[in-house]
Amino acid sequence: xxxxxxxxxxxxxxxxxxxxxRNKEGIFGYILRNSKSASVDINDPTKIIDYAMxxxxxxxTGEVAAEIFRLGSMNSVVIEGNDVKVLSLVIGDQRLSxxxxxxxxxxxxxxxxxxxxxxQRRNASFTQNSEENQEQxxxxxxx
Amino acid sequence: MYANALKTALTEVRNICPDITRSxxxxxxxxxxxxxxxxxxxSTEKTIYSFQSLIEKADTIxxxxxxxxxxNKGVAQISRVNNMYLALSASKKADMTxxxxxxxxxxxxxxxxxxxxxxxxxxxxxxxxxxxxxxxTGLFSGETxxxxxxxxxxxxxxxxxxxxxxxxIETSNGKxxxxxxxxxxxxxxxxxxxxxxxxxxxRTLGVEKGELVKVKPIVPEGK
Numbered sequence: 393x394x395x396x397x398x399x400x401x402x403x404x405x406x407x408x409x410x411x412x413x414r415n416k417e418g419i420f421g422y423i424l425r426n427s428k429s430a431s432v433d434i435n436d437p438t439k440i441i442d443y444a445m446x447x448x449x450x451x452x453t454g455e456v457a458a459e460i461f462r463l464g465s466m467n468s469v470v471i472e473g474n475d476v477k478v479l480s481l482v483i484g485d486q487r488l489s490x491x492x493x494x495x496x497x498x499x500x501x502x503x504x505x506x507x508x509x510x511x512q513r514r515n516a517s518f519t520q521n522s523e524e525n526q527e528q529x530x531x532x533x534x535x
Numbered sequence: 536m537y538a539n540a541l542k543t544a545l546t547e548v549r550n551i552c553p554d555i556t557r558s559x560x561x562x563x564x565x566x567x568x569x570x571x572x573x574x575x576x577x578s579t580e581k582t583i584y585s586f587q588s589l590i591e592k593a594d595t596i597x598x599x600x601x602x603x604x605x606x607n608k609g610v611a612q613i614s615r616v617n618n619m620y621l622a623l624s625a626s627k628k629a630d631m632t633x634x635x636x637x638x639x640x641x642x643x644x645x646x647x648x649x650x651x652x653x654x655x656x657x658x659x660x661x662x663x664x665x666x667x668x669x670x671x672t673g674l675f676s677g678e679t680x681x682x683x684x685x686x687x688x689x690x691x692x693x694x695x696x697x698x699x700x701x702x703x704i705e706t707s708n709g710k711x712x713x714x715x716x717x718x719x720x721x722x723x724x725x726x727x728x729x730x731x732x733x734x735x736x737x738r739t740l741g742v743e744k745g746e747l748v749k750v751k752p753i754v755p756e757g758k
Contacts, residue, residue, distance in 0.1 A: 439595060442592070442594075442595035443595065445592050446589075446592045446593060446595055446596065449588060449589045449592045450589060450602075452585065453582075453585040453586055453588070453589045453602070454604045456581055456582055456585045457582050457585075457586075457602075457604045457611050457613075458604055458606045458611070460578070460579060460581060460582045461556070461557060461582070461604075461606075461609065461611040461624040462556075462608065462609065463604060463605075463606025463607075463608055463609040463610065463611055463624070464606040464607040464608030464609065465606060465607050466604060466605070466606050467605040467606060467607060468604075468605045469602070469603065469604050469605075470601070470602075470603040470605075471589070471593065471596070471599060471601065471602050471603075472599075472600050472601040472602075472603075473593055473595075473596030473597040473598050473599055473600060474596075474597030474598050474600065474710060475596055475597035476595075476596035476597065477596075478596065491596075
């Protein structure tokens with residue numbers, strides 16, 4: 393499977409999970425983006441630009457903090473204001489921020505999205521095995 | 536004394552929970568007030584600089600109270616405590632409930648006690664002034680509030696002629712915002728006990744025209 397196909401599969405998988413999460417009580421919306429495109433679904437359209445800037449900044453600050461504090465690779469960032477909480481994740485080449493009410497349990501949302509990560513890893517492993525098998529097959533094929 | 540007491544508190548917290556790898560307290564302006572004894576020197580300037588930029592953008596979610604990063608080897612949390620920020624990092628095996636207790640209960644209590652005990656706290660306990668809110672709109676409204684120059688002069692006089700360029704605005708339901716301030720220039724607003732709040736902050740605070748808000752100066756360090 394090509395890198396492009398993997399990215400598209402991950403995007404589709406995330407979108408599917410996000411549709412379920414989006415319908416939950418207290419979820420205000422999400423921003424999902426990669427280097428080429430973005431998918432935005434926010435209750436209040438007037439906040440899209442502010443939320444997009446906050447999303448980018450939170451992930452960037454999270455990466456800086458992970459490096460400085462030696463936290464290893466960043467799994468997630470949570471920022472909490474007086475009104476809203478934001479859960480941000482980097483999954484493959486996708487950068488995702490989910491905006492929610494402070495009372496929503498972000499750990500539950502994170503676990504739901506972890507399934508996507510898990511599937512991604514499983515698929516990556518499956519693809520790698522397939523490629524290895526294919527290589528072996530290629531070797532075994534008599535000329 | 537205040538900084539020393541905070542440093543002692545941070546070190547003691549770390550002694551109790553050795554999984555905490557680093558802890559320090561810094562101001563919104565980026566000055567580190569106190570820091571626990573560390574095993575290794577790590578530059579935090581980049582994190583603080585990046586965090587300050589995040590604070591500005593977090594106005595849209597009603598300010599920034601907590602920032603939590605989960606890594607595969609550890610966690611870091613920066614929490615707002617009064618007008619300062621407490622940064623804690625810990626290994627993955629650290630008890631997060633304990634970290635939350637430190638950030639949300641222990642340190643706010645320690646700082647409140649210190650402010651009562653220490654005769655010269657970092658920030659003077661300055662009584663706030665009730666002013667009527669008014670929306671400051673227009674292309675050049677910027678992010679600077681405007682109040683009567685007499686109030687600015689009075690504050691400055693009481694603070695050894697310190698230049699007041701930042702204020703804290705608190706609404707009746709406890710929402711707080713800080714912003715730059717300057718004197719009202721338009722004659723029609725000069726004599727009134729009002730504060731003209733830039734539209735973005737006005738919306739964040741959710742105030743109505745004529746509503747009374749508490750306003751106090753943010754005192755420069757060392758004054």
